[in-house]
Amino acid sequence: MAGSDFDGDEFWVSRNHMLLKAFEKRSEPWVQLLKPKETQHKPSGPRDFNESILERVLFNECLTTTFIPNYALGLSSDCWLAHMDRFLTGGVDQDEKESIAKNMIKLVDLYYLALDGHKVNVDRNLRVQAYPHFMEKKGFDSYHSTSILGRIYDETERVISQQCDEQIQITTLPCFDEVEATRECTFLWEDRYQEYLTKSRQLFDLDKEEKNAEFQKLYQSYKHLLYGADEFEETKRDLSDVFMEACAIYRIVYERARSTRSVTKCRFVWNVAGAALCYLHATKYAVQRGEKTALCPLSVIRQLYI
Structure with a gap:
């Protein structure tokens, strides 16, 4: 779907005919706005290193991955979802929706650049100040979302709570x-x-x-x-x-x-x-x-x- 090569690209498949009617016309292909920064050419594989250098390179990569993790992948995904929640909330004016849409497009580019292994940073202006309650982001500011995502979450919590409150009937013979x-x-x-x-x-x-x-x-x-x-x-x-x-x-x-x-x-x-x-x-x-x-x-x- 959309040329996915199963390297981590997020997609889903729908068989809902009512939903698919909105996609009968072919949409414009995705145009990547953000490009990865040019980096100095590196050897293509282990065969381009001698034994001692390869061991040092692998060791440094292990240390970097372990102690200097790049949180851009998760951060860009979380911020995109928070922006989408705001985008779906009723009462948001058109100017704000356009601004949100631009930020979401940039976050998509950052997400896939990070997924491909590029070192990227999520700028402050792309981040959100608070997350919707259904994301359950402990330690961060949150708000009660009234979007369709928030209402689905609330309804699910209500049903679960109701089931838990119902007394379990244990009877004897x-x-x-x-x-x-x-x-x-x-x-x-x-x-x-x-x-x-x-x-x-x-x-x-x-x-x-x-x-x-x-x-x-x-x-x-x-x-x-x-x-x-x-x-x-x-x-x-x-x-x-x-x-x-x-x-x-x-x-x-x-x-x-x-x-x-x-x-x-x-x-x-x-x-x-x-x-x-x-x-x-x-x-x-x-x-x-x-x-x-x-x-x-x-x-x-x-x-x-x-």
């Missing part, structure tokens, strides 16, 4: 609430859950793989406390006791999740007591419908549905 737990059982798992929360906070600074592994170890330790074994299927405990404790964990965790409106808090109960709760739910559901249940390995179920 009645079949788990029907299983009553003793006071001793409830107090025991309240203490254990509080202990889990303390231990889990210490894991968040770890990298992703290590954190996942440590969380699995943590979940496994509480599964062993619940089942007296590594898994529900291996438990030797009375199932009524297991179901009572599993439902106690369920209520404790879900009450915490509801109070903090955080669905992720529910993860603990399903990683620790999930197998027992699923078995209990399936059993109660089958009894209500007068049906029978069958314990089946997941691998067998996968084969049935593949």
Whole structure:
């Protein structure tokens, strides 16, 4: 598009027919007003240097790029967008619009010169005194934009804020609430859950793989406390006791999740007591419908549905 060679030129493609009607006639080609300053001819490539000089040149280029960065690329782009916002704002007189348009054209030239590696400076008269609020330029003066760009930003923020303010509905299943737990059982798992929360906070600074592994170890330790074994299927405990404790964990965790409106808090109960709760739910559901249940390995179920 427009002869772009994909070296960083910014462009976009539209298939909107209503918009494209405005571009049915071919526009005049871009005329570059600003030209790069003439510089002394440099050798065209590494082969034009001997080994010692090439090493020095590359080292100096690295130092220059690292410690003397050229901010003209980002500055020209930001100032262009700020000028465009002013250009799109209603109530701006024609003289000011013409002045803004001239500055924008110069900024475009500076942007592409900087993109091609030329050392350029953005003159003070091309810079803006304040940025529109939607650019979120911290540390700079800003104003509330009433242009179409500002209104789109405000509408987006309104929708996001509305979604965040809506209360997350976290409800419990009645079949788990029907299983009553003793006071001793409830107090025991309240203490254990509080202990889990303390231990889990210490894991968040770890990298992703290590954190996942440590969380699995943590979940496994509480599964062993619940089942007296590594898994529900291996438990030797009375199932009524297991179901009572599993439902106690369920209520404790879900009450915490509801109070903090955080669905992720529910993860603990399903990683620790999930197998027992699923078995209990399936059993109660089958009894209500007068049906029978069958314990089946997941691998067998996968084969049935593949």
